[in-house]
Amino acid sequence: MLAIGIDIGGMSIKIGFVNERGEITHRFRMAVLKGVSQGQIMKELGDLVNAEIEDAGLHYSDFIGVGVGCPGSINTLTGRCDFSPNLDWHDLDIVGMLSSSIGLPVRIANDANAAMLGEAMFGAGKDFKNLVLLTLGTGVGGGVYIDGKLFEGNEGKGGEVGHTIIRLGGRQCSCGLRGCFETYASASALIADTKKAMKKNKDSKMWDYVHGNIDTVNGATAFECAKLGDQTAMEVVENYEMWLTYGIVNFCNIFRPDAVILGGGISGQKEYLTRPIEEKLAELHYGFPMTPKVRILVSKLGNDAGILGAASLAFEKVQNQ
Amino acid sequence: MLAIGIDIGGMSIKIGFVNERGEITHRFRMAVLKGVSQGQIMKELGDLVNAEIEDAGLHYSDFIGVGVGCPGSINTLTGRCDFSPNLDWHDLDIVGMLSSSIGLPVRIANDANAAMLGEAMFGAGKDFKNLVLLTLGTGVGGGVYIDGKLFEGNEGKGGEVGHTIIRLGGRQCSCGLRGCFETYASASALIADTKKAMKKNKDSKMWDYVHGNIDTVNGATAFECAKLGDQTAMEVVENYEMWLTYGIVNFCNIFRPDAVILGGGISGQKEYLTRPIEEKLAELHYGFPMTPKVRILVSKLGNDAGILGAASLAFEKVQNQ
Numbered sequence: 346m347l348a349i350g351i352d353i354g355g356m357s358i359k360i361g362f363v364n365e366r367g368e369i370t371h372r373f374r375m376a377v378l379k380g381v382s383q384g385q386i387m388k389e390l391g392d393l394v395n396a397e398i399e400d401a402g403l404h405y406s407d408f409i410g411v412g413v414g415c416p417g418s419i420n421t422l423t424g425r426c427d428f429s430p431n432l433d434w435h436d437l438d439i440v441g442m443l444s445s446s447i448g449l450p451v452r453i454a455n456d457a458n459a460a461m462l463g464e465a466m467f468g469a470g471k472d473f474k475n476l477v478l479l480t481l482g483t484g485v486g487g488g489v490y491i492d493g494k495l496f497e498g499n500e501g502k503g504g505e506v507g508h509t510i511i512r513l514g515g516r517q518c519s520c521g522l523r524g525c526f527e528t529y530a531s532a533s534a535l536i537a538d539t540k541k542a543m544k545k546n547k548d549s550k551m552w553d554y555v556h557g558n559i560d561t562v563n564g565a566t567a568f569e570c571a572k573l574g575d576q577t578a579m580e581v582v583e584n585y586e587m588w589l590t591y592g593i594v595n596f597c598n599i600f601r602p603d604a605v606i607l608g609g610g611i612s613g614q615k616e617y618l619t620r621p622i623e624e625k626l627a628e629l630h631y632g633f634p635m636t637p638k639v640r641i642l643v644s645k646l647g648n649d650a651g652i653l654g655a656a657s658l659a660f661e662k663v664q665n666q
Numbered sequence: 667m668l669a670i671g672i673d674i675g676g677m678s679i680k681i682g683f684v685n686e687r688g689e690i691t692h693r694f695r696m697a698v699l700k701g702v703s704q705g706q707i708m709k710e711l712g713d714l715v716n717a718e719i720e721d722a723g724l725h726y727s728d729f730i731g732v733g734v735g736c737p738g739s740i741n742t743l744t745g746r747c748d749f750s751p752n753l754d755w756h757d758l759d760i761v762g763m764l765s766s767s768i769g770l771p772v773r774i775a776n777d778a779n780a781a782m783l784g785e786a787m788f789g790a791g792k793d794f795k796n797l798v799l800l801t802l803g804t805g806v807g808g809g810v811y812i813d814g815k816l817f818e819g820n821e822g823k824g825g826e827v828g829h830t831i832i833r834l835g836g837r838q839c840s841c842g843l844r845g846c847f848e849t850y851a852s853a854s855a856l857i858a859d860t861k862k863a864m865k866k867n868k869d870s871k872m873w874d875y876v877h878g879n880i881d882t883v884n885g886a887t888a889f890e891c892a893k894l895g896d897q898t899a900m901e902v903v904e905n906y907e908m909w910l911t912y913g914i915v916n917f918c919n920i921f922r923p924d925a926v927i928l929g930g931g932i933s934g935q936k937e938y939l940t941r942p943i944e945e946k947l948a949e950l951h952y953g954f955p956m957t958p959k960v961r962i963l964v965s966k967l968g969n970d971a972g973i974l975g976a977a978s979l980a981f982e983k984v985q986n987q
Contacts, residue, residue, distance in 0.1 A: 418956035427956045475820045489920070496812065498922035499796045502957045505919040512834045512845075513912055522915070522950060524833075591834055594843070598826040599810070599920070601819035629843060635739035635748045636823045 347403070349394060349411040349449070350656030353377075353456070355431040358390060361649070362401070362408075363656035367467030369649060371401050383434045384442075391446025410450040412658030413439055414459030414651055421501025424453055452658045454497060456651065458504050461488030462495040462661060463654030464606050468645040473603040477596045478644070479506060481535075481564075481589075481609035484519070485527035489600060495661060507531070511592050526595075529588035532564040532611055535581070539567045542581045549577035564611045572617070586618070590625045597626065597639050608644030615643055668724070670715060670732040670770070671977030674698075674777070676752040679711060682970070683722070683729075684977035688788030690970060692722050704755045705763075712767025731771040733979030734760055735780030735972055742822025745774055773979045775818060777972065779825050782809030783816040783982060784975030785927050789966040794924040798917045799965070800827060802856075802885075802910075802930035805840070806848035810921060816982060828852070832913050847916075850909035853885040853932055856902070860888045863902045870898035885932045893938070907939070911946045918947065918960050929965030936964055 347370065352359040357376050361369040375393055377386060398405065417429025424440025426432075444451040454462070461478040470476040476490040485507030489496040498504055507527035508520050515524030516534075528534055539562050543551050551570045555561045567585070570578035593605055611618060619641040626639055646653050668691065673680040678697050682690040696714055698707060719726065738750025745761025747753075765772040775783070782799040791797045797811040806828030810817040819825055828848035829841050836845030837855075849855055860883050864872050872891045876882045888906070891899035914926050932939060940962040947960055967974050 491812070491817065498920065499924060499958050500922060503920055503922040508919045509830075509916040510832050510912055513832050513836075513909075515834075588834075591831055595830040595916075598829045599819065599824055601821060601824040603820060637820050 346409040347407050348409050348656040348659035349447075350652040350654070350659070351390070351394075351411060351413045351443075352459075352651030352655050353413065353415045353432070354651070355416070358386075359652055360394060360397070361652035361656065362397075362403070363653060365660065367463075367653055367656075369652060371397070372652065373397055377432065383432075383437045387437065387439060387442040388446070391443055394443075394447050405448060408449050410452065410659035410662060411443060411447060412459065412655040412660075412662075413443065413451060413453040414456035414655040414658070415439065415453060416456045419453055419455045419501055421452075421454060421497055424451070426453075450659070450662065452662045454495070454501060454655075454658055455488075455504070456654070457486035458488040458495060458497050458501070459654035459658055460486070460608070460646075460650050461490055461504070461654070462657040463646055463650055464608070464644055465490045465495070466657040466660065467653050468650070469606045469642040470604060475600060475602045476604055476606060477506065477593075477600060477602045478606045478608060479530070479589075479593075480644070481530060481532050481607060481611045483531060483533050485531050485592075487608075489596075490602075491600065495658075506596065509592070509595060511588070511595065526588075526592040530585070530592050532609055534588075535564050535567065535585050535611065536562055538585060539578075539581050542567075542577050546577040550575035551578050564609075565613070568611075568614050568617060583621075586621050586625070590622050590629065593622065593626060593639075593641075594629050597636070601637055602639060603637065604640040604642050606642045606644055608646075608650065612643040619643060667730040668728050669730050669977040669980035670768075671973040671975070671980070672711070672715075672732060672734045672764075673780075673972030673976050674734065674736045674753070675972070676737070679707075680973055681715060681718070682973035682977065683718075683724070684974060686981065688784075688974055688977075690973060692718070693973065694718055698753065704753075704758045708758065708760065708763040709767070712764055715764075715768050726769060729770055731773065731980035731983060732764060732768060733780065733976040733981075733983075734764065734772060734774040735777035735976040735979070736760065736774060737777045740774055740776045740822055742773075742775060742818055745772070747774075771980070771983065773983045775816070775822060775979055776809075776825070777975070778807035779809040779816060779818050779822070780975035780979055781807070781929070781967075781971050782811055782825070782975070783978040784967055784971055785929070785965055786811045786816070787978040787981065788974050789971070790927045790963040791925060796921060796923045797925055797927060798827065798914075798921060798923045799927045799929060800851070800910075800914075801965070802851060802853050802928060802932045804852060804854050806852050806913075808929070810917075811923075812921065816979075827917065830913070830916060832909070832916065847909075847913040851906070851913050853930055855909075856885050856888065856906050856932065857883055859906060860899075860902050863888075863898050867898040871896035872899055885930075886934070889932075889935050889938060904942075907942050907946070911943050911950065914943065914947060914960075914962075915950050918957070922958055923960060924958065925961040925963050927963045927965055929967075929971065933964040940964060 512524035516528035833845035837849035
């Protein structure tokens, strides 16, 4: 059986036909144009999916269902996108519109929660039943997987791991509060901290690494220069890992996951990122050594995380029925 | 049907026979004497329960099972108390010993998690499917109830809500870290903050309230004097409620509970405590107003929370089978 995974982004919608092994057998995309109404976009999306099923020589009976990952505030009970700031969508009945145009069961989730399920079903979390995903990007997205099932919270609006406060009164967050986890642990935070450290330390090797152009600093700059032994870079990395670890301590004390999966560009640092966190964590979380060891893993789905996460929603729905 | 609820405390073990409406039909207790071995205590406990069943003229077939709430690190998979610092118990096979002596199914949980289930099944949470319990005492205990089931985390060791860091680098916590929620939101924290404010403000009405004896300050002092309009007391209360609210924001952003139940002596302040938190919360949690409204309630089980929580473990086990 196949599932249709629909990954809605700010610029385009990516769609894939996905088999039960998590392989994308067919993929296509649709642009999200400014000025086109939300209803029109849903109509075109349904038509496109129907046309691609036909073009691929497939039948509706080949599909188990459709999964949709969508940014913003998604109500999983009603199947509606209540509000998506980036897309400027309001109260859009995505499940209703797509299920009537495609004629298959449709399940929707917040995109970060969908990515969590994708990693659990097809990615780094395949061997575990209790997981937390942290995607380190502009903010910190992610989700929670409990007892072999995606945990989405009431109405599907939980799992906002990036917006847990770890330092009350601390850094200003885009959500309006101060001290949210993502203001310390996101890639944006790491980049800002890297630049700040460079400005204070003009002799840091990081200046050579970016050829004197501080605007090209990215999430790898401090890591790569720390590997070269640059003291300033090492401090930036240690500090960043400290923030990340303390945030993870909180999730461990609540969830006791088997593993925490790190995603986003920074997770490309692999063991260089995960090993220090795993070691610090063992010392820090409450009740250690009486609590289960928590592994720190890196995401495996890469660029296909969105499509596979969305498709996994359709597979999980059927498994649970 | 009846369940046997066993509430293990540092000084004594309280036991109750509980019916499906959450009424305690028979109760008794056993002292936990220093110097008596952990194995001996379990043997005596089993004998006592058997004798009380007989004395009450009941039969084993009247009972659905036994639930045990125990402080410390409890492994719900093995049924053992891995470590309980207050009792000085180590690797004690509570489920194994009690089920073989009593001859009924036994389920164990950490006492705070058991209390959560008790409130959900018989107390303030009866009408809700998604709950967080915060017991404001020496520390902050509590637990999480998700989708109509107790959430205990991997091995049953999760739900340590008091040990989530809300202010990294902040107040020293007994767990060794700094800035845990309980260092700001526990009754002990409120009492310490009250005393501090009194020492700074010798003309506060709180001095009259405690007849000049600062050692008698308790969790009600600041609340009662704030009601009389004392400025210092009002500041202490506002500050305390602010900490509590921010901690609750974190749990809302992860769990989106229908309600948060507050327990412990301070919850006796009822609306005076809950209304300001409910109002602040509506402004603060991420994604509001698109997320479900969270009610703030006070615990209803009072002194029987331990026995009823323990008994609820036995009832839930059967319901889920």
